[in-house]
Amino acid sequence: MANAGDAVFDTVLTDALLADGNTVSIGIAAGRIAAIGAALPATREQVSLGGSLVLPGLVDAHVHLDKSLIGDAWQPHRAGKSATFSVMERVAIEAEVLARAAPVEQRAAALIELAVGHGTTHMRSHVDIDPVTGLKSLHSVLAVRERYKGVVSIQIVAFPQRGLTSCAGTFELMDEAMREGADLVGGLDPSGVDHDMHGQLDAVFGLAQRHDAGIDIHLHDAAAEGLAELDEIAQRSKALGMAGRVNVSHAYALGMVPKADAQRTAERLAAAGVSILTNAPGNHAYPSVLQLRAAGVTVIAGNDNIRDAWWPYGDADMLERAMLIGYGSGFLTDQELGVALDLATHSAARALGLDDYGVHVGAQADLIVVGARNVAEAIVARPVRSHVFKAGRLVARNGKFLGR
């Protein structure tokens, strides 16, 4: 608890319930939390929260702003013809769907506004980079990021959706994407898609070194194959001193192998500082959140596909995603439900390298307010976000985006 002293606040939130059970006032000045105390001096902008719970802004650590069909006409999901799921078949279907869809700018803006209404204040978006798309989607997402910069902060991953070493011209485009504003280098199933684990990882880590950037790799490859890739990613990250800058999204393999095998790889990931993201898919094994955390791995959450050619579900709501992860993981206790929220808040902020995150004095005032008595109830009930603040500015009210 800081003392307010003579601080002058832009906004004071009163009757605010914190996750620790204390009811306080929160003074905001110059976009930051300037004081938290039992009573703060009155200011022009007083907002009584009526005892509602204040949480840090939600972090959606994995979206695809270029793929979502939110903001466009309803598109029924198109089933593939293959007996088993095929990434490349889905890519071909997606290309047909997106060719007739509204422009990326329109759909990405609609997704951002929906997400902000649900309290997302930071997101990491993958953007397709391939010889068909070129850098068009990247340019669109960069433009949308600029338009919404006061509302949500966005990291962009250059994502080789059609493969990297197996898709001629992609490496050069990824290099160009990194020069033009992408923040991280993406990857995709080095073995399953490129059939060349070392080749793709040489390219991904090489680009990351060249541009002094972090890495975020989609990894769906199964069981032993996927585990070998995770071990290799951990080894390379450690050798290059990239702790805290490498994330693997999905890492299904960790949920498909015997627990002892997953444990060995988890310890390697922890030692290398590689984080793991899950969205707890309903139709596939995924890593044990608690096993990874116990091993020291930072586990984070993201929505991934939201109403696009891959997946018809999703509402861009990270409280809902945290609930789905808790539901799928068998979380029941308040403490476990707190873990589910942590994946979408503090752990995600750490993995994404967000500075000054949280509900404490000095932190950026990215805050959400929900009518819940504690964190566990916020996850199970997912109440409408009554207020969403980005750097101290009210950007959504009662679930609705207020405008840029």
Ligand SMILES: [Zn+2]
């Ligand atoms: Zn994805």
